Amino acid sequence: MALVRVISSDGAAFLVSQRLAKRSGKLKTEIETFRKSSDNSEAQPEIRIVTIRAEILRLVLQWLQQHQNDPVLPANQNEQDGRGDAEMGQSQWDRDFLAPMDLGIVMELILAANHLEVKGLLDITCKLVESKITGRTVDEIRTAFKLKSDFKGNEEEQTRLENRWCVEN
Amino acid sequence: MDLVTPKAPEEIFPLEVWDLILDQLISSSDLINCNQVxxxxxxxxELKQTTFFMPKVFPILYKYLETVEDDEDENKEEKEETITTILKMRLVSHGWKEAVDSYLQNNHPVNEFSFEDLTLEDIGNDELVPYSPYQFGVGGDVTSGSIAKLESFLGKGFSPDINPFITREVCYCGNVDNELDQRRLNTAFKNMLEAFGSHIWTCELISRTHTNRARFYKLVGSFLRLMPNLRSLQLRYYGSICNGRRRTNSEREELDMLLKNEPLPRLEHLTILEMMHVPYPLSVGLLETNGHLQNLAIHNGDFDDDVLLPDYIANVHIPNLKLLRFPWCEQNLCCVFHL
Structure with missing residues (x-):
């Protein structure tokens, strides 16, 4: 089985099958570029991902492993509006996978899925964050994201005024 | 202090000190990097993650929040829901507000320039003038009702330090038939710019009025002087010019003097300029004072009676120009030069 070494920003190396890695658009491109530039067809590619730390990279690979037999969603699917079929693709396993995560980790996962071009993972993580915002009050959003209002002076009041002006206009 | 051997942070400073240091960081990119250290x-x-990731996450998330395509009027309710959600996100925290505003201001996601889509036959059809719900201020059909709205805007209670235009984008549409209303509109627009013009980065000026070259030059110049931070300007003139498009020798001398004695302001941040039927000397003045432009589109300009437009452009000093477009060329095919 052909393997590839994927190295996180903090130096952790993950040895994964090329078949699995190629389900990420970014890793697929990197592997193909390596093949073209390498004289030795047996050489093992090594890909360093400088923007993703080990904990997050492990989660991405874990998700890819679980979904390795799913049809690959093209990166430009629903390009018009950017959305994939998140609801269709979300399984009980996905829900259990995301359930224990803090929203900070989910946001980091969004950036990782976007960088590595893993459309299915991007869809379910964005959908999760979106569901914590849409239809909620400002206070409910702050609670969900563990945020406190940090507006200074009358900034919050001015922001309300700006928002009202936008809607009126 | 030995800085060569790697050490745990607490071996260098107590964690409370690191906390104070990290607390000083503002930039989302810096905080994301520190999060990886x-x-x-x-x-x-940990508690700041959902704040400092938002500027990077929002552009990705936006597509999931945007439930309908821009031009589907029948889905107005869903579109309004999207806008409500985005506006609500601005109220969550200062960091989220900055993340949302920065994306809207730099990407104008729902109001891309559609200059190339206009054909000569389309001119005058109001529906083809792009209008977006994020284009706050004045825009679309200007009636005396909307002039009153603009006049009342100044009484809304905005502090001049606050930017009331979320996208930093305003549109002036001077298509008022009644001269009195036109003057009222100009005064209201200038008053608004005097208070908030420095916040504006993108401006669309559309005029359908019957005027003369000098008056139009002065009017636009007076607007531009109040928007010193403008980055992108779209200027369209669909009206008629007194004495026709051709200039007499004496008129030409007068206009040349105007250009020399009352130069247009140099807009240091202006990189994109799109001009449609803009009369002389405004057309020439804009190019001469803004030689730092990077992206220029000209649709039937009025530059120099004796020289063809591409030859004229070739002789103007615009050293940073990367993209030059003549969108009217050959059956509405856009003629593009990447320089």
Whole structure:
């Protein structure tokens, strides 16, 4: 089985099958570029991902492993509006996978899925964050994201005024 | 202090000190980098993650929030829901507000320039003038009702330090038939710019009025002087010019003097300029005072009676120009030069 070494920003190396890695658009491109530039067809590619730390990279690979037999969603699917079929693709396993995560980790996962071009993972993580915002009050959003209002002076009041002006206009 | 051997953060300073240091960081990119440095720093930054990731996440998330395509009027309710959600996100925290505003201001996601889509036959059809719900201020059909709205805007209670235009984008549409209303509109627009013009980065000026070259030059110049931070300007003139398009020798001398004695302001941040049927000397003045432009589109300009437009452009000093477009060329095919 052909393997590839994927190295996180903090130096952790993950040895994964090329078949699995190629389900990420970014890793697929990197592997193909390596093949073209390498004289030795047996050489093992090594890909360093400088923007993703080990904990997050492990989660991405874990998700890819679980979904390795799913049809690959093209990166430009629903390009018009950017959305994939998140609801269709979300399984009980996905829900259990995301359930224990803090929203900070989910946001980091969004950036990782976007960088590595893993459309299915991007869809379910964005959908999760979106569901914590849409239809909620400002206070409910702050609670969900563990945020406190940090507006200074009358900034919050001015922001309300700006928002009202936008809607009126 | 030995800085060569790697050490745990707490071996250098107590974690409370690191907390104070990290607390000083503002930039989302800096905080994201620090979040990757070590477990101790990540732990200290844990509560801030959902704030500092938002500027990077929002552009990706936006597509999931945007439930309908821009031009589907029949889905107005869903579109309004999207806008409501985005506006609500601005109220969550200062960091989220900055993340949302920065994306809207730099990407104008729902109001891309559609200059190339206009054909000569389309001119005058109001529906083809792009209008977006994020284009706050004045825009679309200007009636005396909307002039009153603009006049009342100044009484809304905005502090001049606050930017009331979320996208930093305003549109002036001077298509008022009644001269009195036109003057009222100009005064209201100028008053608004005097208070908030420095916040504006993108401006669309559309005029359908019957005027003369000098008056139009002065009017636009007076607007531009109040928008010193403008980055992108779209200027369209669909009206008629007194004495026709051709200039007499004496008129030409007068206009040349105007250009020399009352130069247009140099807009230091202006990189994109799109001009449609803009009369002389405004057309020439804009190019001469803004030689730092990077992206220029000209649709039937009025530059120099004796020289063809491409030859004229070739002789103007615009050293940073990367993209030059003549969108009217050959059956509405856009003629593009990447320089």
């Amino acid at each position: 070590c477990k101790a720093w990540r732990k200290l930054l």
